[in-house]
Amino acid sequence: MPSAPPPAPADPLRATAVALLNLSGLGLGYLLLRRWIPMAACLAATVVLLVVALPADADGVPGTALVLYAVLLLLAAVHGWFAGLRTRLVWPGQRPVALVLGVVLLAVPVGGALWYDSARHEAVERALLARLDRADRQVDAASGQDFGTARSGYRNALAVYRDLAVHHAGSRAAAQVPDRLKTYYTTVAAAYSHRDYCAAVEPLQFLRTVPDSMPKDQLGTLAHWPDDRLATSLYECGAQGLSTGGTDWVDRFGDLLSTFPDSGQAAKVVPAVDAAEKKAAKAVSGKDPCGAVKQLGTLNTQITQLSNGSGAEADGLGKVAGRAERSGNAGEYQCGVQQYRDGDYAQAQETMQQFVSDNPHDGNRDHARKIAIGAEVAQTLPAAGKKLPTTASGGGISVTVKNDSPDDITVLYTGPVTGSFTLKACGSCKAYSFASPLISGWEPCSDSGKNYPQRTISLPPGTTYFVHKPKNDSTATPGSDTAKLRYGYIYTECAYTTQTLGSTY
Template sequence: MLTGLLNLSCLGLGYIVLRNWIGAALCWAATAALLVLALPADVDGVPAGLLIGYGVFLLLVAADGARRGLRATLSLGASFRRLALPLAVVLLAVPAGGSLAYGAARDEAKEQALLERLSAADAQVKSADGLAFDKAEPILAKALDAYEDLGTNKAGSRAGKLVPARLDAYYESVSAPYRNKTYCEAIAPLKHLRGLDGTFDKELLGARPAKTDEPLAHSLYECGTSALGVYTATPAAEQSLNELYDTFPKSSHTTRVEPAVRAAIKTRTDALDSGTTPCDTTNELRTLRRSLQAVSDAALDGATREAKEAVQRGDFACGTDQFKDKDYDNAAKTMTEYAKEYPDSPQAAHARSIAIAAEIADEEPAAGKSLPPATVPGGSRMIMVVSNDGPGEVELLYTGPMTGKVTLKTCTTCTKYPGPILSQGKKIKACTGPSSKYPKATLLLPAGDYHFLQKRVSTGTSTAGDTKTSKAKIEPGYSYTNCLYVTSGF
């Protein structure tokens, strides 16, 4: 029996007493194999099958040792016999103590593995620094999964107890764009932090999501107002402002929007008065107006009307500036569009005059020396009768003290006159037939110098774009005639 107990020590001591060196060697080999497979301790521990096998082996060698001991004659002294049994019992503590020590080592290995997992999540958060948020978000999601699992399922571990501090650091890291005052970049990260309340463990998060309300409202305000009038802004002003009104209707930042919008309008309206770049300023006002029209909150209705009026004012200033800069083609387009878009404007008639003068000046630059007057001068008017001695309807544009245009119908019986080559230098005698033959228009013009541009539409004998410029001096007390005709060019 004693040798059986000694064999339970895992060291084959019973076999040593019996001098069964082969049995002892087998015990040593089995124990050594177990130690090689079990050490160092890891998270998963020793496979259960290995432990069961080793336990069965110990029971078998204990039973074998007891059997052999009953048959063997041991030459042991009385003192040894008295100590052998207590020694065997004490030696049983070796496997038990080893098991406890191994369990403690395994638990430490588990703690270290959890700490390593926590460190890996920390590294993921750090690696997302500086990335655009759409690229950083998938990386951050993996870190959050690790934090949540450690903080809930492994809450009692050393790593689990560190999760709240890590969440504080996570919020600090992800909200960095707000602290750096890059407000547009801060919106997506702050929305992410605020939205964790619906996807992450609420007990772990605590009050952290609610603390993002103020930074997010501030960022939406700053991003939205800074984008006013900026055509290329991303996100557009209306996107940020609509989100501010919808998400934080009672925020102090929401009440700041209307004054900021009015200030943006005034700044650009004042810039129109300086006349430096009125067309660029008008484009900004048009973009600003479009943004305000897309904002659903009624608080900006008044500012929207101001922006609309500012755009109208800017359109006129832009067309005027284009004319002064001798950009006659664009001036004509701008002022023609102005007259169509604002027919009830007091400046609509002047815009039409500028468009006409610009069209003439595009062909005859001398006609653009100065803007047409905003009002028609008073005083006497002189008659000018204009006749159409040519095929195709013709439009006559004129500018001087007075600007305007008339359209004369086609002369159905008229043809082109021979050009310089075919006429052999003979003087053209236009409009010499019966007066009733030629379509006519009568102009009443104040005295002064005028520039004319005739534009003829296409017919079978004339082509679209036939134009001709001329000028005349209208003096008081005289009447005038103007005959419009076409030559062949040969």
């Protein structure tokens, strides 16, 4: 007897049936040929693939695994074809039935692939929805922070929305992006809805940059949603700073005029600045004229700065700036009077001298000059500052002032009458020693051989305060005298210089 049955005649139809059955991935062709080891290998490869692939996720099956499995199925089909070419099948007896069965069972890998693709697609959708949800939570978390801290969170969420809209346009998550963007805009601009206009400026400026990265079809009307709100915030924040004396209102109004020059909010800038100037000018006559003058000076500088880059509004702003300067200059008079009455004589003198210089045609100029003289006298004789100098002049009492010093001197006096004049130096006079006034019988301006420069003025009765000071020596200590003038007397004042080591009097 032969050791094995003789091989069957070659049958390509049977071989094809075995190959098709092996393509199912279940090794059924080997089963019909009783090839248990190759069958087990096919089943093991299919199990490994299922373990790797299931459950379906967004990443799918690794490409290497798919390639290896496909190669294995092809090898099993080729090997099964050659093995079934001369080997009879255990079942079914008819070859066409096996062939049909092989074709039918091809639906197993094809159907599995289709099912897996659908499952993976759903996993991708769920993953995209999860990304969308995380971005939403990030926006919600950022809403409780100040914008400077929350900016990075808003940017990250926006990047997710953009990626979903651009790279996953057909997904369920991408379909929800337009609605999410509406929430995003209202959340970022929450300060505007709370009427916190200054805090709303930066977030609204940020929202105006969103169309640079987000497709316009996703934004719709949101593309211009921040514009009117930003214009309103810039105006309201600037108006608030203007009314409280801040400095950032110039930047706010400047941004408004440059970004939205034709807006209704921009048209309100000049009237707002004009009202602020008028209010400050009115305050010059109030309780704090010096503060009002300072504010007018600041306004002049700020409005001039704003007008330099304000386009169509430049002329109107320039006129307001000029009026602020004029109002501030005129207000120096009231400020100087207030300083004098408060006893700040040095500042009053400086203010009044500045007023005289700034306002050559003002009706208060002569009085301001008198007050400046009185303030200078009061710095040496504080009692002279008890009354505000008047513009009165003349009187019935003669007072002669002589200069017994080698320097030109300025004589200042205030009381019922205020004024000043200069006496030339006495060419033959010298400075006295510091001890000269202590010598018995010493008397300045008494040398009959000298021709003392002198001037006689007429003053009314009352107390007049005199101060003498070298005209060209700001370091010398002024001399002073308090004279109580009465009718029936002729008075003489003598200015002289005493000198000690390092000092002149």
